Structure formats: structure tokens, C-alpha cells
Amino acid sequence: MIRGRFAPTPSGECHIGNARTALLAWLQVRQAGGEFVLRLEDIDRARCKPVYAKQMINDLLWLGIDWDEGPGASGPYAPYEQSERTHKYQRAFDQLNEEGWLYPCYCRRKDLKALANAPHGLLSEGPAYPGICRHLTPEERKIKAKEKQPSYRFALPDKPVHFNDGIMGEQFYPAGSGGDFVVRRADGFMSYQLAVVVDDAGMRMTDVFRGADLLDSTPRQILLYQALSLPVPRFIHVPLLYGPDGRRLSKRHGTAITIHNIRSAGVQPEKVVGILAYISGLIDRPEAVKAKELVSEFNLIKIPKQPVVLSMPMLRSLSHA
Structure with a gap:
């Protein structure tokens, strides 16, 4: 159904x-x-x-x-x-973290503002994150952790994302589109990307019908579905x-x-x-x-x-x- x-x-x-x-x-x-x-x-x-x-x-x-x-x-x-569903997002976050999909990011807002003139990876998400914190050593992370509470980013796998949208048709996003994205902010709040995936999967959604301003968020969500071993719904963007x-x-x-x-x-x-x-x-x-x-x-x-x-x-x- x-x-x-x-x-x-x-x-x-x-x-x-x-x-x-x-x-x-x-x-x-x-x-x-x-x-x-x-x-x-x-x-x-x-x-x-x-x-x-x-x-x-x-x-x-x-x-x-x-x-x-x-x-x-x-x-x-x-x-x-x-x-009222934050405990569900925490479970998903813990699973992703334990399976190695996430890494701490210590970049400050002022650092990221410097990226404002960089090429945009996804229109709705702003400049692509260049992976500044992705390859920090354990020692470097310890030092930075003393200065700032980190956010956590999802490390994009090296593969493209393809899906057929119900209105917009075939969509193709090259590997790395948009850069690694935040799934938990430094203040502990889970991101929209993670919450919506957990909720749509948990509520057994077969179809996600929404505005086209979220079209380029879809590849990120598809990667989260796959990382969490959840079924991917059909997408329709008006x-x-x-x-x-x-x-x-x-x-x-x-x-x-x-x-x-x-x-x-x-x-x-x-x-x-x-x-x-x-x-x-x-x-x-x-x-x-x-x-x-x-x-x-x-x-x-x-x-x-x-x-x-x-x-x-x-x-x-x-x-x-």
C-alpha cells in the first residue's frame, strides 16, 4: 500500500x-x-x-x-x-558512528564563511564542504577537541547517486556532490537530513512528495538510507x-x-x-x-x-x- x-x-x-x-x-x-x-x-x-x-x-x-x-x-x-522522536535519531546516529560513517568536525562558522565564494555543490546546501577535518589524525582531533565541541559529518562514499524523480525525471549526482554534510550539530541537535530519513523509514513511507527546493537534498538522504540499511522511498519534487x-x-x-x-x-x-x-x-x-x-x-x-x-x-x- x-x-x-x-x-x-x-x-x-x-x-x-x-x-x-x-x-x-x-x-x-x-x-x-x-x-x-x-x-x-x-x-x-x-x-x-x-x-x-x-x-x-x-x-x-x-x-x-x-x-x-x-x-x-x-x-x-x-x-x-x-x-518527541529525538531518541530515534540518536540510535541512528550511534549506528552510523559505530560503523565508521561519521567523523568529528571542528570547523568554526567563521572558517566556513570563508567558503562562501567556493563553488556550490548543492543549491539548497550552500558551498561544498572541502573535507578539512575528514583526515585529521587522532592526535590532531584531541588537540582540537580541547578548543571546540565538534559537529559530526557524514563521510560521502566514492560513488554517484542516481534516482528517477516522479516529476523532475532522471537525476544524477556525481560522487562527492555537496561534500560531507553535518548530521549532528555542535550543540547536539540532529540535522534535518538524518531526522527526515529516520522518520520516513520509521513511518514506512513509500512516497516522499515535497517541494523542488529539497531536490538536491535527496542524494544525501539516499546515502543515509543505504548506510542505515533502510528501504529508499520514491521521490516526487514539485x-x-x-x-x-x-x-x-x-x-x-x-x-x-x-x-x-x-x-x-x-x-x-x-x-x-x-x-x-x-x-x-x-x-x-x-x-x-x-x-x-x-x-x-x-x-x-x-x-x-x-x-x-x-x-x-x-x-x-x-x-x-
């Missing part, structure tokens, strides 16, 4: 880009008769707030998106909040939404980008769902429609492979009932 999920980070209000990804992920699972999971990726407690988590849940339900497992629905793989200026949606594009503000303006959920379905290629005009009415219309082939630029009239339409 297909199992999919929507896994937002409750560090701000749900915007229409989040809502579109949630809707498409939900439609894929519902059309296949599978199980849909809502997971809150709130591992960074400094950024994530309960008020945003509650608002996210209410916004999704308002749009007609429900879930079989998650907050308010329980399920066999609870808890569904990352902040291109992002952009404002009329061709830049990623943000507050600069007005109040209509958040579901909370759209609801406050008295707009009906069917109108929002219809616009999201239209820009995603599921229907031929932006007419009001319920989420459940789109299940039969869903097809990955229809979804644009390029970012969608929202016109100003369309944004304005979301500001008025």
Missing part, C-alpha cells in the same frame, strides 16, 4: 506554496487508496512555535485535507512530532511557486500568500483549492472546487516541471471573497 506524507516545519504561517504541496501529496495518496500522514518537523524548537503548528493543522483541514495518522489522529508510528517578480513567494508579495490571511479575508476554501489545482495543471480554469473532487483528476504528468509564476491579478483574487 502507498504511504505518503506532508511534513511541514511550523516556524511560520502556512503559505499557498505549502498548501499546494500538501494538496498534491494528499491527492496522490487518496487517488491510490493509500494512507496519508501529517508529521510536524519541529525539531528546531527555537524556530518552531505551537501556535504555528495549531494554525497549520486548522488551515489544512479548512482546505479539505485530512490525514489517517498524525496530530489528532494518532497512529501506529506515533509520535508524529519530531521534537516545482515552486514564484511571485510576479519571478522571486520565491514571501511577505513582499502581499498578505494573500498565507492561508490565514486568505481565510480572514472571507475567501472560501474551494476558491483556493481551485486556483492551486489550476496552476498545477489539474483543471483547465481556476474555478471553485472541493479537494475531494480533484482526486479523479490527479495525474503527475499534468504537473508543470518548471516553477509557476503567479500573476498579480491571481494574487489579488486571493485577497477578496
Whole structure:
């Protein structure tokens, strides 16, 4: 059985880009008769707030998106909040460390800032780490450990990563793409890369449907799945939404980008769902429609492979009932 999920980070209000990804992920699972999971990726407690988590849940339900497992629905793989699953990440970290996949990194932020002009290995991850601490001797590590608490990096194996994305097609990343990446920060917090792999495997996800901004995180996650001897799910990355200026949606594009503000303006959920379905290629005009009415219309082939630029009239339409 297909199992999919929507896994937002409750560090701000749900915007229409989040809502579109949630809707498409939900439609894929519902059309296949599978199980849909809502997971809150709130591992960074400094950024994530309960008020945003509650608002996210209410916004999704308002749009007609429900879930079989998650907050308010329980399920066999609870808890569904990352902040309550840290012991699972620690077990995975210990396994990787014991099997020799990790090494301590003593680089300071100021050292890494010097890499800002270096070639970027992965767009979403910044400059490729050049392996400064990878080959330190035991004695060198002892000396550096007296000066700084280390983070821990995953040592990339010397092999390329290839996968077929459900929307973006064949993807190939040469060996070493992005450089060795952090799996545990110096302050003890586990990285997104490790947490998401542990959670998706632990919750038996068969399909990972998310925004294309995470496309180039996928090779790192595939390597973690393989290192932990976990099954690798299918990946589907949907291109992002952009404002009329061709830049990623943000507050600069007005109040209509958040579901909370759209609801406050008295707009009906069917109108929002219809616009999201239209820009995603599921229907031929932006007419009001319920989420459940789109299940039969869903097809990955229809979804644009390029970012969608929202016109100003369309944004304005979301500001008025």
C-alpha cells in the first residue's frame, strides 16, 4: 500500500506554496487508496512555535485535507512530532558512528564563511564542504577537541547517486556532490537530513512528495538510507511557486500568500483549492472546487516541471471573497 506524507516545519504561517504541496501529496495518496500522514518537523524548537503548528493543522483541514495518522489522529508510528522522536535519531546516529560513517568536525562558522565564494555543490546546501577535518589524525582531533565541541559529518562514499524523480525525471549526482554534510550539530541537535530519513523509514513511507527546493537534498538522504540499511522511498519534487517578480513567494508579495490571511479575508476554501489545482495543471480554469473532487483528476504528468509564476491579478483574487 502507498504511504505518503506532508511534513511541514511550523516556524511560520502556512503559505499557498505549502498548501499546494500538501494538496498534491494528499491527492496522490487518496487517488491510490493509500494512507496519508501529517508529521510536524519541529525539531528546531527555537524556530518552531505551537501556535504555528495549531494554525497549520486548522488551515489544512479548512482546505479539505485530512490525514489517517498524525496530530489528532494518532497512529501506529506515533509520535508524529519530531521534537518527541529525538531518541530515534540518536540510535541512528550511534549506528552510523559505530560503523565508521561519521567523523568529528571542528570547523568554526567563521572558517566556513570563508567558503562562501567556493563553488556550490548543492543549491539548497550552500558551498561544498572541502573535507578539512575528514583526515585529521587522532592526535590532531584531541588537540582540537580541547578548543571546540565538534559537529559530526557524514563521510560521502566514492560513488554517484542516481534516482528517477516522479516529476523532475532522471537525476544524477556525481560522487562527492555537496561534500560531507553535518548530521549532528555542535550543540547536539540532529540535522534535518538524518531526522527526515529516520522518520520516513520509521513511518514506512513509500512516497516522499515535497517541494523542488529539497531536490538536491535527496542524494544525501539516499546515502543515509543505504548506510542505515533502510528501504529508499520514491521521490516526487514539485516545482515552486514564484511571485510576479519571478522571486520565491514571501511577505513582499502581499498578505494573500498565507492561508490565514486568505481565510480572514472571507475567501472560501474551494476558491483556493481551485486556483492551486489550476496552476498545477489539474483543471483547465481556476474555478471553485472541493479537494475531494480533484482526486479523479490527479495525474503527475499534468504537473508543470518548471516553477509557476503567479500573476498579480491571481494574487489579488486571493485577497477578496
